[in-house]
Amino acid sequence: MKKHDKGLSIFGLTMLALGTIVGGSFFLGSAISLQNAGPSIVIAYLLGGVLVYFILFALSEMTVADQSTGSFRLFAEKAFGKGMGFTIGWVYWTGLILAMSSEAVAVSTFIRFWFPYVSIPLLGALIIIFVTVINLLGTDKLSTLESALASVKLLSIIGFIILSILLIFGLFPDKNPVGLGALENESLLPNGLGGIAGSMVIIIFTYAGFEIIGLAASETPNPHRVIPRAITYTVIALIGLYTISTFVLLPLIPTEQISTDLSPLVAALNNQNITWAGKIINFIMVTAILSTMLAATFGLARMIRSLTDEGYAPQFLKDKGDIPYKGILFSGFAMLFFFGMSFILPSQVYLFLVSSGGFAFLFTYLVIVLSHYKFRKTNGCPPSGKCQLPLYPYSSYISIIFLLFIIISMPFVKGQGLGLIAGLSLLVVYVFIYYILIRNKTN
Numbered sequence: 001m002k003k004h005d006k007g008l009s010i011f012g013l014t015m016l017a018l019g020t021i022v023g024g025s026f027f028l029g030s031a032i033s034l035q036n037a038g039p040s041i042v043i044a045y046l047l048g049g050v051l052v053y054f055i056l057f058a059l060s061e062m063t064v065a066d067q068s069t070g071s072f073r074l075f076a077e078k079a080f081g082k083g084m085g086f087t088i089g090w091v092y093w094t095g096l097i098l099a100m101s102s103e104a105v106a107v108s109t110f111i112r113f114w115f116p117y118v119s120i121p122l123l124g125a126l127i128i129i130f131v132t133v134i135n136l137l138g139t140d141k142l143s144t145l146e147s148a149l150a151s152v153k154l155l156s157i158i159g160f161i162i163l164s165i166l167l168i169f170g171l172f173p174d175k176n177p178v179g180l181g182a183l184e185n186e187s188l189l190p191n192g193l194g195g196i197a198g199s200m201v202i203i204i205f206t207y208a209g210f211e212i213i214g215l216a217a218s219e220t221p222n223p224h225r226v227i228p229r230a231i232t233y234t235v236i237a238l239i240g241l242y243t244i245s246t247f248v249l250l251p252l253i254p255t256e257q258i259s260t261d262l263s264p265l266v267a268a269l270n271n272q273n274i275t276w277a278g279k280i281i282n283f284i285m286v287t288a289i290l291s292t293m294l295a296a297t298f299g300l301a302r303m304i305r306s307l308t309d310e311g312y313a314p315q316f317l318k319d320k321g322d323i324p325y326k327g328i329l330f331s332g333f334a335m336l337f338f339f340g341m342s343f344i345l346p347s348q349v350y351l352f353l354v355s356s357g358g359f360a361f362l363f364t365y366l367v368i369v370l371s372h373y374k375f376r377k378t379n380g381c382p383p384s385g386k387c388q389l390p391l392y393p394y395s396s397y398i399s400i401i402f403l404l405f406i407i408i409s410m411p412f413v414k415g416q417g418l419g420l421i422a423g424l425s426l427l428v429v430y431v432f433i434y435y436i437l438i439r440n441k442t443n
Helices: 010-021 030-065 072-080 082-111 120-136 139-168 181-185 192-207 223-252 264-271 277-309 325-344 347-354 356-379 394-412 417-442
Strands: none
Touching: 010 139, 010 223, 010 277, 030 072, 030 192, 030 223, 030 264, 030 356, 030 394, 072 082, 072 277, 072 356, 082 120, 082 277, 082 325, 082 347, 082 356, 082 417, 120 139, 120 277, 120 325, 139 223, 139 264, 139 277, 181 223, 192 356, 192 394, 223 264, 264 277, 277 325, 347 356, 347 417, 356 394, 356 417, 394 417
16 A cells, blocks of 8 residues: 555554554454354454444544544543543553563563573563564654564464365365364354353453554544544454454364363364464464554553643653654553563462453543544534544444443453452542542643
């Protein structure tokens, strides 16, 4: 695609978004969803895709009208006041920092597959430093590397789809056709509608990260054209890749044989005696997490810049140039700090902290939809008639109810009850900080 004058093109922004989204939660975490939902996970991915579509276009509509750095944080502040602007910004930043520190642990574990004598603390520290330095080089260089890493992930999923189709139809050398395979003995809803409901938390996490499109708006030369198209391409790519790859996986392995200790993609191919897949998937997992960390650091730095500009963060973090160097460094040091804490704090305490990341995403998406609803009520369509959210206001109602349902269901999903408690605790802490330390300064 044609690159515009400077900054992120449609292709660059799309790949940045896909790089943030397609990570370990899909390659490894989707095992939980498959166990809960069975074949109906395809329905869950489609439902999740519709929700992402609504949220993204709500965000796009506001972003096209106002490309200020800070995106959804600024929109939340305009809709609900400074307290919400402060809280959503810091909850999102902290949740993402904690999530990325845990990703650093995960990617270090995968890299040790090749370098078994190098310690995980050293590997993780080097990875965080690498991610930080790449971001310091600027948007263009970051976009180039991010596009390359995201391409590896996307091509690997496409490769898995092709390989699965060959196995299903008996076109793979020396292999009998799988046909419907494991699907012949699978119930569409093995755990009823509760299976779909229980899988939705994890499904939304596999889509998490798309909000980077809003944070990157100020880095694009023509937001009115770039943002909507990047969103369209991102949603189509995500829904297509997630649903098709899962659909062709299902005949290859019974869902009860899928374990959370192994990527479902690897498990499916291993079940068909294609055992060389594990080493390749290990490499892909490394690129997936690295690209997620690169794109997340990009968003974290822009969020810090927005918070600093409003006086919601220490002023020594204020940046004047195009690249928010101080925000990048501060976020990098924060990741290093919490990465170090993973080896110092008791495991239960660290798990409690990291668990807040999931809630931070869900809370952010809920605030985006609520902000857009109030934005449209107050302003009508954005300038030039660029209404983008389809089926408004019903799409807003659906999104709000859906997100509240997912948040409420967190305690009923293994490992997510702690996330809800941790996330609510984080929310309370930042509300307290705002009213005690910030409110009088900004009023």
